[in-house]
Amino acid sequence: MAQFFKPPSRRTKTVSSQVLSGTADALDHQGRGVIRVAHGGKSRTYFVPQVLPGETVRFKVTGQQNTTLVARENEAPERRSAPCPYYAQCGGCDLQHLDEDSQRQHKQRVVSELFTKMAGMNTELPWQPTLTGDDWHYRRKARLAIYQRSTAQPMHLGFRARASKHIVDIPQCAVLDSTLNRLLAEFRQLIETAQLGPHLGHVELIKAPLAQLCLRITRSLSGEQTQALHDFAARHQCALWLDDGEQLNSLTDTQACHDTTLDGDRLVFMPGDFIQVNPKVNQQMVAQALAWLAPQAGDEVLDLFAGIGNFTLPLARRAKSVTAVEGVTQMTQQLAANAKAADIHNVNAQTFDLSTEHVGRLLKKGFQRILLDPARAGAEAVCQMIAALPVDKKPEHIVYVSCAPNTLARDSRWLLDNGYQMTHISLVDMFVQTHHIETMVSFKKVV
Numbered sequence: 001m002a003q004f005f006k007p008p009s010r011r012t013k014t015v016s017s018q019v020l021s022g023t024a025d026a027l028d029h030q031g032r033g034v035i036r037v038a039h040g041g042k043s044r045t046y047f048v049p050q051v052l053p054g055e056t057v058r059f060k061v062t063g064q065q066n067t068t069l070v071a072r073e074n075e076a077p078e079r080r081s082a083p084c085p086y087y088a089q090c091g092g093c094d095l096q097h098l099d100e101d102s103q104r105q106h107k108q109r110v111v112s113e114l115f116t117k118m119a120g121m122n123t124e125l126p127w128q129p130t131l132t133g134d135d136w137h138y139r140r141k142a143r144l145a146i147y148q149r150s151t152a153q154p155m156h157l158g159f160r161a162r163a164s165k166h167i168v169d170i171p172q173c174a175v176l177d178s179t180l181n182r183l184l185a186e187f188r189q190l191i192e193t194a195q196l197g198p199h200l201g202h203v204e205l206i207k208a209p210l211a212q213l214c215l216r217i218t219r220s221l222s223g224e225q226t227q228a229l230h231d232f233a234a235r236h237q238c239a240l241w242l243d244d245g246e247q248l249n250s251l252t253d254t255q256a257c258h259d260t261t262l263d264g265d266r267l268v269f270m271p272g273d274f275i276q277v278n279p280k281v282n283q284q285m286v287a288q289a290l291a292w293l294a295p296q297a298g299d300e301v302l303d304l305f306a307g308i309g310n311f312t313l314p315l316a317r318r319a320k321s322v323t324a325v326e327g328v329t330q331m332t333q334q335l336a337a338n339a340k341a342a343d344i345h346n347v348n349a350q351t352f353d354l355s356t357e358h359v360g361r362l363l364k365k366g367f368q369r370i371l372l373d374p375a376r377a378g379a380e381a382v383c384q385m386i387a388a389l390p391v392d393k394k395p396e397h398i399v400y401v402s403c404a405p406n407t408l409a410r411d412s413r414w415l416l417d418n419g420y421q422m423t424h425i426s427l428v429d430m431f432v433q434t435h436h437i438e439t440m441v442s443f444k445k446v447v
């Protein structure tokens with residue numbers, strides 16, 4: 001039999017399940033303690049959840065990126081005891097071991113560092129006061145997973161555990177709106193009495209302004225179960241929706257969900273459409289965008305990643321016209337319908353993918369002001385195309401609203417290197433108790 005030389009495997013030794021120890025010297029942008037551990041003359045960096053700078057811990061390496069905390073040897077002075085009883089298991093509010101002021105300071109520091117590293121900003125950023133609302137019970141929308149193999153087995157209703165598919169039972173959520181929390185407790189009982197558990201995949205709770213429950217149905221319901229849902233909706237004066245994965249049907253004869261803009265216009269939406277989860281903070285965010293963008297009566301404004309028109313309608317009331325672009329057809333149609341119902345006729349709503357060339361053609365028409373509010377992936381293609389515009393076609397003002405500071409810093413570099421100056425930046429405390437960071441930045445054309 002022929003023999004071939006077999007080189008030794010080049011695969012790095014698996015680190016999985018190793019228990020290491022070290023002291024955190026920083027927090028990363030996901031709120032995890034940064035621990036550097038020496039390995040055979042080299043230093044390796046780990047990111048450990050629930051750990052603060054100065055704390056020495058033992059942690060288990062569960063994958064290339066994942067670690068779990070095993071034991072903490074000391075506590076940093078700024079650590080507080082987490083107010084929510086589910087904090088240790090639930091994957092949700094992962095920064096509540098810091099008080100709210102410390103959370104905000106950490107988030108501001110993260111954004112500043114990312115701007116230095118990724119956008120080349122070496123001067124102090126023009127920070128404005130953080131926009132804040134309630135620290136607890138601020139969420140008007142949440143999706144909870146449901147799992148029950150059969151009615152003889154226990155039912156689970158809650159959020160997924162940290163880095164896992166396991167459901168942590170959450171009878172009450174400390175950041176969920178209080179009306180929705182009360183409804184959640186009643187709904188848990190209904191699942192048991194009507195034996196709904198094996199038929200449901202998740203429930204989405206929305207306050208809009210009537211409480212709404214949207215149920216993901218995985219097996220068809222019996223007549224008695226449907227009646228029990230009807231009775232529940234009547235008893236608790238809420239709306240009920242059934243989603244079978246293909247269609248969303250309203251079970252109750254109630255009005256659709258809606259929000260109200262700061263001008264009093266109605267923004268109708270469907271469960272599943274994007275809405276900003278923190279209504280108090282959202283109102284301030286829209287007001288600040290208007291103040292920074294300062295649309296004038298003669299301005300043509302572009303609202304990109306427009307959703308159902310959260311920024312579009314207020315902008316349209318102040319400018320000559322607004323072109324709003326959104327990638328989901330249903331939301332663009334809803335945006336157009338919302339404008340029409342508010343008697344606003346200067347909105348041109350378009351549907352297309354903003355990561356494509358198409359946006360370049362639109363930008364060449366020339367807009368005085370642009371509002372950008374992308375998803376976490378950011379708006380790099382848009383910023384590159386703004387950067388490449390001739391000076392006379394470049395907008396005078398841009399406001400960028402972001403839920404991911406790394407893509408915000410990356411995209412901002414295109415603007416800062418191509419004729420724009422940052423005039424304002426502020427944190428928007430949309431997701432208190434969690435590591436998620438919402439930021440607003442205003443740019444002004446300087447050349």
Ligand SMILES: C[S@@+](CC[C@H](N)C(=O)[O-])C[C@H]1O[C@@H](n2cnc3c(N)ncnc32)[C@H](O)[C@@H]1O
Nearest residue numbers: 274305306307310326327353354355373374375
């Ligand atoms: C953060 S939400 C903002 C929505 C709206 N501005 C608001 O305040 O409610 C981002 C929106 O961008 C849309 N979107 C994400 N990626 C997109 C893309 N590549 N092209 C167009 N729209 C996109 C999403 O559907 C979503 O509605």
